[in-house]
Amino acid sequence: GGDKTYATVLEKVQDGGTVVVGTKWDQPSLGLKKGAEPEGFDVDVAKAVLKEMNGGKDVQITWKESASSNREPFLQNGTVDIIFATYSITEARKQKVTFGGPYVVAHQDVMVRGNDTSISTPQDLKGKRICKAAGSNSYKRITDPPPDGQLDLDAQLVDAANYSECVQKLQGNNLDAVTTDDLILAGFAKQAAASGGQFKVLGQPFTDEKYGVGLKKGDTKTCEAVNAAIKKLWDNGTMKQLQEKWFGGIQGLKLTESAPPAEGCA
Amino acid sequence: MTDNGDGAPLIELENVNKYFGTLHVLKDINLTVSRGEVLVVIGPSGGGKSTLCRTMNRLETIDSGKIIFDGRELPAEGRALAALRSEVGMVFQQFNLFAHKTIRENVTLGPTKVRKTPKEQADKRAMELLERVGIANQADKYPAQLSGGQQQRAAIARALAMDPKMVLFDEPTSALDPEMVQEVLDVMIGLARDGMTMVVVTHEMGFARRAANRVVFMADGQIVEETTPDEFFTNPKTDRAKDFLSKILTH
Amino acid sequence: MTDNGDGAPLIELENVNKYFGTLHVLKDINLTVSRGEVLVVIGPSGGGKSTLCRTMNRLETIDSGKIIFDGRELPAEGRALAALRSEVGMVFQQFNLFAHKTIRENVTLGPTKVRKTPKEQADKRAMELLERVGIANQADKYPAQLSGGQQQRAAIARALAMDPKMVLFDEPTSALDPEMVQEVLDVMIGLARDGMTMVVVTHEMGFARRAANRVVFMADGQIVEETTPDEFFTNPKTDRAKDFLSKILTH
Amino acid sequence: MSTTSVLFDAPGPRARVRNGLLTVVSIIAVGAVLYGIYRGFDAKGQWEGRIWEPFIRWETWDVYIIPGLIGTLRAAAVAAVLALVFGAVFGLARLSDHAWIRVPAGLVVEVFRAIPLLLLIFFIFYLLPTVMGGGDYAFIAVVLGLTLYNGSVLAEVVRAGVLSVPKGQSEAAYAVGMRKNQVMRLVLLPQAVTAMMPAIVSQLVVLLKDTALGYIIAYVDLLNTGFKILPAAFFGSLIPAAIVIGVIYVALNMALSAFATWLEKRSRRSRKTAAPPVAPPGPAAVPMGPATPGRTALEGME
Amino acid sequence: MDELIQYGPFLAEGFLENIKLALVAGVISLIFGTVLVSMRVSPTPVLRAAGTIYVNVVRNTPLTLVLAFSALGLSDTLGLTFSTVPRVNSFWVVGLGLAAYTSAFVCEALRSGINTVPLGQAEAARSIGLTFMQSLTLIILPQAFRSVIAPLGSVMIAMIKNTTVATAGGYLADAAANMKEVFDTTGASIPIFLGIVLAFMAVTLPVGYFTGWLARRLAVVR
Numbered sequence A: 001g002g003d004k005t006y007a008t009v010l011e012k013v014q015d016g017g018t019v020v021v022g023t024k025w026d027q028p029s030l031g032l033k034k035g036a037e038p039e040g041f042d043v044d045v046a047k048a049v050l051k052e053m054n055g056g057k058d059v060q061i062t063w064k065e066s067a068s069s070n071r072e073p074f075l076q077n078g079t080v081d082i083i084f085a086t087y088s089i090t091e092a093r094k095q096k097v098t099f100g101g102p103y104v105v106a107h108q109d110v111m112v113r114g115n116d117t118s119i120s121t122p123q124d125l126k127g128k129r130i131c132k133a134a135g136s137n138s139y140k141r142i143t144d145p146p147p148d149g150q151l152d153l154d155a156q157l158v159d160a161a162n163y164s165e166c167v168q169k170l171q172g173n174n175l176d177a178v179t180t181d182d183l184i185l186a187g188f189a190k191q192a193a194a195s196g197g198q199f200k201v202l203g204q205p206f207t208d209e210k211y212g213v214g215l216k217k218g219d220t221k222t223c224e225a226v227n228a229a230i231k232k233l234w235d236n237g238t239m240k241q242l243q244e245k246w247f248g249g250i251q252g253l254k255l256t257e258s259a260p261p262a263e264g265c266a
Numbered sequence B, C: 001m002t003d004n005g006d007g008a009p010l011i012e013l014e015n016v017n018k019y020f021g022t023l024h025v026l027k028d029i030n031l032t033v034s035r036g037e038v039l040v041v042i043g044p045s046g047g048g049k050s051t052l053c054r055t056m057n058r059l060e061t062i063d064s065g066k067i068i069f070d071g072r073e074l075p076a077e078g079r080a081l082a083a084l085r086s087e088v089g090m091v092f093q094q095f096n097l098f099a100h101k102t103i104r105e106n107v108t109l110g111p112t113k114v115r116k117t118p119k120e121q122a123d124k125r126a127m128e129l130l131e132r133v134g135i136a137n138q139a140d141k142y143p144a145q146l147s148g149g150q151q152q153r154a155a156i157a158r159a160l161a162m163d164p165k166m167v168l169f170d171e172p173t174s175a176l177d178p179e180m181v182q183e184v185l186d187v188m189i190g191l192a193r194d195g196m197t198m199v200v201v202t203h204e205m206g207f208a209r210r211a212a213n214r215v216v217f218m219a220d221g222q223i224v225e226e227t228t229p230d231e232f233f234t235n236p237k238t239d240r241a242k243d244f245l246s247k248i249l250t251h
Numbered sequence D: 001m002s003t004t005s006v007l008f009d010a011p012g013p014r015a016r017v018r019n020g021l022l023t024v025v026s027i028i029a030v031g032a033v034l035y036g037i038y039r040g041f042d043a044k045g046q047w048e049g050r051i052w053e054p055f056i057r058w059e060t061w062d063v064y065i066i067p068g069l070i071g072t073l074r075a076a077a078v079a080a081v082l083a084l085v086f087g088a089v090f091g092l093a094r095l096s097d098h099a100w101i102r103v104p105a106g107l108v109v110e111v112f113r114a115i116p117l118l119l120l121i122f123f124i125f126y127l128l129p130t131v132m133g134g135g136d137y138a139f140i141a142v143v144l145g146l147t148l149y150n151g152s153v154l155a156e157v158v159r160a161g162v163l164s165v166p167k168g169q170s171e172a173a174y175a176v177g178m179r180k181n182q183v184m185r186l187v188l189l190p191q192a193v194t195a196m197m198p199a200i201v202s203q204l205v206v207l208l209k210d211t212a213l214g215y216i217i218a219y220v221d222l223l224n225t226g227f228k229i230l231p232a233a234f235f236g237s238l239i240p241a242a243i244v245i246g247v248i249y250v251a252l253n254m255a256l257s258a259f260a261t262w263l264e265k266r267s268r269r270s271r272k273t274a275a276p277p278v279a280p281p282g283p284a285a286v287p288m289g290p291a292t293p294g295r296t297a298l299e300g301m302e
Numbered sequence E: 001m002d003e004l005i006q007y008g009p010f011l012a013e014g015f016l017e018n019i020k021l022a023l024v025a026g027v028i029s030l031i032f033g034t035v036l037v038s039m040r041v042s043p044t045p046v047l048r049a050a051g052t053i054y055v056n057v058v059r060n061t062p063l064t065l066v067l068a069f070s071a072l073g074l075s076d077t078l079g080l081t082f083s084t085v086p087r088v089n090s091f092w093v094v095g096l097g098l099a100a101y102t103s104a105f106v107c108e109a110l111r112s113g114i115n116t117v118p119l120g121q122a123e124a125a126r127s128i129g130l131t132f133m134q135s136l137t138l139i140i141l142p143q144a145f146r147s148v149i150a151p152l153g154s155v156m157i158a159m160i161k162n163t164t165v166a167t168a169g170g171y172l173a174d175a176a177a178n179m180k181e182v183f184d185t186t187g188a189s190i191p192i193f194l195g196i197v198l199a200f201m202a203v204t205l206p207v208g209y210f211t212g213w214l215a216r217r218l219a220v221v222r
């Protein structure tokens, strides 16, 4: 919002403009819409980073849902200014987006039904039905060889619009495993447990997913400010505290211990 | 006037009542038509003439009373009803020729499909009938290609093709251009001369005078007057009939 | 027969030709109608009667020839054409009353919108005219609420409201139930008596005999015969006319 | 009740018995299908109170469903107004006597009717930022897409509406000396509007329904909040959400459709137009009955 | 233009899916629509009501939601499976959903086709003694069929365009999905958009012209 136009998001932040922040709205513990605003780890990090960028003053924020499939167009369109939405930094995405951070490192893992004993390692996914959520690349790590992928297994893909649909299908036995970032899986497992659902995360991470802050391609000024803010938040313990707040006490989850090295802005 | 109309009763209506919703369109109708008789039904619009005509082959059901055709009550459904209808020809105001069939096919459809007459025989008979109504040369055209008068004559041929015991005519000439009225009436007069039993709803005085044995004047769902054509046109009894005649005779 | 029809020419058609595609519907028509004259046009269907009528207020354009109304050639378009049409009333077979307006509004619409007559004045005149055609009590109904005869009389009032120099009637009674024909003819006869110039396409012999000064018999786009009504009905000259009369007179 | 139809004769006693039997058989068949569906959903635990419980809480409606519904109605309302304007302008333009107006208008209408609406919305969504600079274009893309497509269909309705007024009406108007625009304004349009109202409302139902395509470009509509975000917040409630959202859509559209049907009945009976009602446009478009107004086929069947 | 050439094969692959979906949905919806219309015109009130309810509910539900129901309800919950290969299964689930939606419109087109046959035709058929089946097969359906061709054509054209909504049923392989994926990389590309639109027109226009031509050729002149 705001009538003024700014060259960079940083200018907007520092000028007291209202920043449009993209997060997930359907990802428990990361970005889930509850009431007027979303809540979760990404949401809290976004608030903290922006506040840091504005010299410790609160920033006015408009929250905008940014599903996996819409993150790139939203940045290109200018629908949102900045994205904190479980956004893994990849070489392919770097072509379209400038990434600040990473602010945390997640690891791809596998979630299965609590009573499913046939899958205990990612390698067991061979021949199983796994979820492909629109706009997410996680499935490639299982089905493709490096560099894009990793395990190169012959798994069957089941299309879904988003990860909540994946989880619904997992629950209904319409697929066998949901594989994506452990933080995402942990969020779902925690939510399901609260309402009687039974899922288990294998706890066998096999990738590093560096969660970055999405910015419009070329906005290096803001990127650098974001990196500085993230460093500060790690240094003063905020990041650790936020991880504890949202993911504390979940079994088999390895939280990020120290500031992940910055990728550099390009 | 012809010399027929003195046979045994072919169709009898006894205390027939018919409603459309709450509208009482046929009120306690009693009427007998004898074999070979030509009955003209006349009366103001909305009086129930068409409805009366249509009950006689059960295109309309009745709510009470009895209709006896050829000694048996009208069947209610199924094959028996279809068989009855094939014995009672009907000619409509709007012709209702089958639009997707040629004139010849219109005429042969009933005989071949209902009577199982062999195709050639039905064809031959169709051509005779089309000859008789004067449109044999139009046999292979579609209805829409014919004038109204020609279509109505084809419709008469179609009805005759079933060798019906009786033919019902519901205002057969009122959808026609004036110069085509006579050609249709001529066919009907010929049919009357040949002894066909006919019930004709019409306003054509000329036809009534020349071909009818009896005239029934209907208004408001009732038979108001029932007499000979001469008597009716020259000396109507009721005010309703007088009033009606004064309107249609002046011009 | 009336005593009018001896004025100066009001409309003259000279060598008028009209085609629909390749169909030659008006063939070299020459015709003059004098002020106060009542001309009846008669003839078989498709002969071009309606087309002739419609060329006179340019609802149909002509392909060659000349039409002179009141001393001036018919204007081709725009204001002048609209002005001409307002001087030539027209009454259609299908009435064509404006379905979304009351009878009164149908009659006042022309005067107020075309002539810019003040509303009250137009209303007053409308009621006079509706009185004259006998349906003043129906003024605030919509056309669909009226019988055919009443609608046609309203259409005549609408035409008269423009104070036309001439009125064209295209089969004004042939869409009517028989018992309503006379009430419309009566209005037309009255109009003829009052000296209105009229061109009337009709098959109503009674009207032609009582009101027409001249009869024109048209067939195949040509004027085949042109004479007095008595002469035409009792002693037609051409075979076409004889044949046609034999068809419409027998019934 | 004597209902004559093109298909069936008035039933006699045996036909009535047969219909009775058929009724029983079909009740059993329909019941079996419904029961099968019920059991299938039951087996997957879809009737559990836990997953339905959120829908009896006000917050659920306040936070998810109502804001989404407002988004849907807002897009539909704006698009409806614009589409009507577009339809009126282009519909009348197609009736123009001047080829330089008529032909381009026709082209525009034909092209926008031929493009799959979703592609059009996508395209506008991606195109706008490049021509107009950054911003949130989901709403504009949905509205513009709906306007161009439905406006084009409505243009055809308007054209058909004016053309459905019998020629005699305009001839009578010309005959009293009216000019072309007077004929259009005083005689044709007032009658055409009555004739085309039902078709317009039917098309608005289509428009309202199609707002759901906005979901695919993340426009915040009922489908988005109710079908994606809501089930994420309430674990396991995807199918209940789909059912609740479905009921809301169907109720909304049925209300509009019922309005259209009522309008159609009214205009069919209307004394105030000589034009028969214009056929509803779009997939269901069918030429209106026989040329001569008469009773047809299924009359009395419903 | 370069973009169109570069991504052409990928987009064409997607478009092929649209065509395959359209064929499947076309065939199924014609069959199902015929069943529905038989229900809607049957003399049995229960069948009529069931048909009417189906048509009204489906017609008033957004296609997006119908496809979602098809995937979540029919397939996931009721366990309707066409293939063990999920991709193939989704294809058929979407095809079936699209057919379920389209059949409501097919039904209405057929019903109004029967409606265009004047009552007089049926009465004339009855009055020469034809039985129910005879008047149906000899008089009514032949005339109804002819007046239904053009409207059915429009229904099919709408259905072909509707295949672009396949994404909503969890089938992410059609031209719209692929176009979106390409646009994520290239931004809006006019050549690509026009290319896909023209591809659709290349299918819908001939369908429209052919059905229009056939309808005019077979039209019953009254």
Ligand SMILES: Nc1ncnc2c1ncn2[C@@H]1O[C@H](COP(=O)(O)OP(=O)(O)OP(=O)(O)O)[C@@H](O)[C@H]1O
Pocket: B020, B023, B025, B043, B044, B045, B046, B047, B048, B049, B050, B051, B052
């Ligand atoms: N199917 C129907 N449903 C309801 N009312 C009907 C039906 N058919 C006819 N009527 C009504 O029944 C009454 C008698 O109609 P009918 O057609 O028998 O009259 P008619 O004497 O033949 O008139 P006309 O000379 O105009 O043909 C009229 O009031 C008419 O409106």
Ligand SMILES: Nc1ncnc2c1ncn2[C@@H]1O[C@H](COP(=O)(O)OP(=O)(O)OP(=O)(O)O)[C@@H](O)[C@H]1O
Pocket: B177, C020, C023, C025, C043, C044, C045, C046, C047, C048, C049, C050, C051, C052
């Ligand atoms: N708009 C038109 N386009 C093409 N042909 C027409 C048109 N109007 C009339 N015709 C044809 O021109 C010829 C003359 O028609 P017109 O209506 O003038 O005849 P008519 O004598 O009035 O006949 P009727 O007594 O049937 O009204 C007919 O063959 C008719 O089919």
Ligand SMILES: [Mg+2]
Pocket: B049, B050, B051, B170, B171
């Ligand atoms: Mg009648």
Ligand SMILES: [Mg+2]
Pocket: C049, C050, C051, C170, C171
């Ligand atoms: Mg004429």
